[in-house]
Amino acid sequence: MNCPTRVVLDRIGDKWSVLVVLSLIGGPMRFTQLRAQIGGVTPKVLTQTLRAMEQDGLVTREVFAEVPPRVEYTLTELGRSLHEPIAAVAEWAERNITEILRCREKSA
Secondary structure (H helix, E strand, C coil), X not given: CXXXXXXXXXXXXXXXXXXXXXXXXXXXXXXXXXHHHHCXXXXXXXXXXXHHHHHCCCEEEEEECCCCCEEEEEECHHHHCCHHHHHHHXXXXXXXXHHHHHHHXXXX
16 A cells, blocks of 8 residues: 555554553653553653654643753644543443454464
C-alpha cells in the first residue's frame, strides 16, 4: 500500500503515540511525568515519539527559561481531535478482550 495516508496511520497506530495522546488529554505534562504515566517506555523511545508527534503537529513542546529548564508537552487541537477515535478503539478492546484471549488460548 503506497498512499499518503499510510504515514498518518503509521503515526496514530504506533502504541507510544496512542499512549501519549491518552496521557496528555488531561493537560500539559513534563517529560518525566509523561514517562511515569505511560510506563514501560525508554527515554530514547519517548523522545523519538514526542519529536515525531511534534513534527506531525500533534504535540507542542514549550521550554520555560528557568533553572533547571522546564519543558512541557501539550496536545495541539489536531492532537486532541485524536482522543475520540482512540477512546473508541480502547472501548472496543475492553469490550472484546475476553473473546480475544479465549481465541488466543484456543489457537495455542
